[in-house]
Amino acid sequence: MRVRLLFILFFLFINIKTSAQKNNYSVDLIPENLKTNANSVIRDQKDLIEIISISKVNIKNFKAITVFNKNGLSNIDAFEYFDKSRVVKSIEATVYSQAGVEIKKIKRKDFVDVSVAGDAGDITDSRVLHLNYTPTEYPFTLVYESEVETSNTAFLPKWYPINDFEESVQKSEFQISFPSDLGFKFKEINFEKDTPIQKKESVNKLIFSIENVESKKLEELSSYEFPYVIFGLDRFYLEGVEGNAKTWKDFGIWMNEKLLLGNDEVSEETKKKILELTSNTSDIIEKSKIVYKYVQDKNRYVSIQLGIGGWKPMLAKNVDRLGYGDCKALTNYTKALLKIAGIDSYYTIIYGDRDKKDLIEDFVSMQGNHVILAVPIDKKYVFLECTSQTEAFGFQGNFTDDRLALIVKPDGGEITRTNHYIDFDNSQITKGNIIVNDLRSISGNVQLKFKGNQYVYVSHEEFLTPEKLEETLKYRYSHLNGFTFNNFKVENNRDKVEFTENFNLSVKDYLKEINGEWVMNVNVFNQNSNIPKRYRTRKTGFKITHGFYDEDTIEILIPSNKKIIFKPEKIELENKFGKYLLEITILNDSKILFTRKLLLKKGKYESTDYELYRQFREQIAKSDNSKLILK
Template structure:
């Protein structure tokens, strides 16, 4: 009887325990698509949820993007308190309709916003709306789990489409396969989830989008702004993109003459491409333009040539035209750009892109050109477009390729630190840093910021409790792709004084971090190779000797290595440290080994050095 009573208590407490782990509970969410023909569809949305705590308040802020192809109707938003009493009811007239245009951004995209400002939790939200589509390429991915710490009681989606339309879905990351049937000239599919427990944020360097079940949806035939296209293959999508942007480009005689002069000045392709690229950079600036089919259609090259601005499509198209005048063949490349973005799903041709740049084949290699930057060197891919699958657009032969990434040897940070201590613990610290690979791009901000902005940014780079920067200088070597930085710091009480002893805390120079030990999901993605080599030289004040320092240490694993060499002398001590981490996905036993390695390195890094007075 005691056991039965205990089990009954557990069953009664289970809902309470789940709610204690959740910020919101989604009672019902329903999406119903009806596709009448390519480019013509209607969506009905219903959602009801409870906000349990202040961390869930953001979920009660309603946002919905719309443009000339998406029209909202029949909107209703209702809030009730924990006693079921109505707090407020809103309709479409209460929505703020905000433009997304802004600095360097011209668009007809807008966002509806509704924020009730109500904060007395718990409370319940119920809303419904419809959206009419007059043009689209593919439907938005459906993912029932949209946020961490969310209970989902019911979430479902259904799609109705003409029987003669080829409609495809792909279930990924454990998504259920849809139920399908056809009748009366239409086909239907639906998926329903119930009683999903909350998940907490525990995977490192991986967005939620890549962790939970997701459904990709598309019609092979689509229409946007009256222009027909096909997603049957990457080849057909590439052909549509080229058709959309096909025109007889006109370049002014002056520009054509300039490019021809450049062509006559160089014999080697890389030097010619670099010179044309720099010519383009000197004449243009980036501004995002998203009007009509602006997400895909470029401004004419002639307009960029005369006005001197364009978005990624326009500047890429313009650069391609300039290279063509110089006798260089180039190709546009579509990419999902960003430092940590979802991976392209190659088996499902669809619009998985947000950016375009340029590629120039040369012998057995490719030169890559980011055309939206006025300062980026040619053939440099930073974290915005490196190491990912992209669509190489070529008439009749568009295909998925992969952009290069930087090796351990290239993704390098070399740091030399010289610390001159005084008897009272004050320090003059001279730091010289050389950065390559992905870290080279960190210098781009220096080229755009005013001196005051750089000074403010530098004041936040170091973790000392109190310090001043007496000198700062930088140099960006466009040929070697190396960024060099020099800092001279004045740090009062850098070393803590205890009687006749000085204690130096090395935690201010740590270049790694711990991996939490409380994760139950043993997975970590290291996005990029990483190597940092530090030489830290500490010059003792007169009449002081070393009492304690680290011992030499060397660890080598498949995923990386760590080395520490300590060199002692009467005048001071020198720490030589090297940390290498290799990109990859680490799970199971590999994750545990990586976790032990990282935590061991961190523990060794936060050590202290102790000096004592000779007198």
């Protein structure tokens, strides 16, 4: 009996050892160079995409990933979307220990099934199965497998050989097969000479692969963009509708005819209202402003992912009746109302994000994640953000500015660049008067004017409660201990796209007393303490996505029994990144003028420029902390 038991134990040990060796999921088998600075390592990844016909795609995914810490959990990506046209045929996962021993099997029923709706206001028929796994130890390896079938060929999976900073790749392969009559195409994005990507092409098959890529460390302000490959078809299928993406002209015609045409009916009551509101002017801009304001006052934004893959706008008459819609619906509704007023406008597809992203101009396909409206006025386009109830007419802000977009016209699509704001346009102008009293406290009044992208950050203040407003200002001026304010007034000039704040303030014990002398930081309102991180060897380039201009002029009145015994010298800095000026002018024995100007230029810069930029910001932070001494 004992011999038999020993035999069984030996057999089990051999099986476990053999299984671990077969799967190669022991963490010890990962090369040391791939573990360095890595939160996770892709051990093996295989994506198999089979385009069977214009209306059928089969997608198989296999991914083995070793996670070293909680920062690597987000790289697991074990989820699948599904709806009436996308079926999850299988989905499962297996967890292995550090030694490569299986410790948990996760079946389909263990995946969480939830709606894609982000909140209660979203409307969608899409759902997602996702893995909700909490590890008991690190490191561990998770193997994820799934198979999905969809009738939509408008959106084909992309290949991202490297998914994230601080993630290494041991092996990854992407294989896609396709019929020869659909106009298959692909484009390699951000491929660099030192990226070891292999490609094999045959008549109806394409294979990309990569091996042994070390993790890339995340650096502050990095402009590095990961390589990826996009795929598409000239002839595609979207929720029962065949499409044409051979040229942007063809694609625009298809989109206009299949998604927009006949979708502009509203009630007779609304028609009469629009004609009545616009009857007193023939000016296109004024009429457009009236219609835009009408839409803002009447409707609210709700995310909707119904219809043709979430791309077909809700009927204008339904928006008219319900008073809500998503970006597609509200844009189409505004377009319909402008048509009633006799104004042409065009549905425009774009990537909406504060980190600018262009549509890929030389790759015709379904792209973008947002829709705005283009109104042709005086041989240029005015772009309208139709989801906002507060946005100024024609103002885009940093969510849709300065990027390539697709304008959909009846005679075809047109790629154009949206309006951009030069650095000086994004301004914050501060003017004020400060009085220093005998108790080392300060009081006074200040006015701030915000324009361009700086307008975006404050324009919502007109709708804040007094409590929220106080919270906002105290956060902004958190460097002022004992800060209080009153008589706060705001003006939102939507015609000029300019937001103005006026308020009175007081700060107790603002000046510090040291050995009988009073020390004052003369830069009361706009202290910039942000200094970019220092790197011994900077690897990646960096970017300043949006430039800006700040100007402060503050008159400071000091007590008559005090004299200035020290003031900072004038400081001027200028280089490729911008300009900085700080100057203190003595107007008379009891009054000084503080002047500060900072221009920061947007742009992309080489890694070799980073230390110069860091020093520039360090000098600004030091100067912003300049002291005035009174006695």
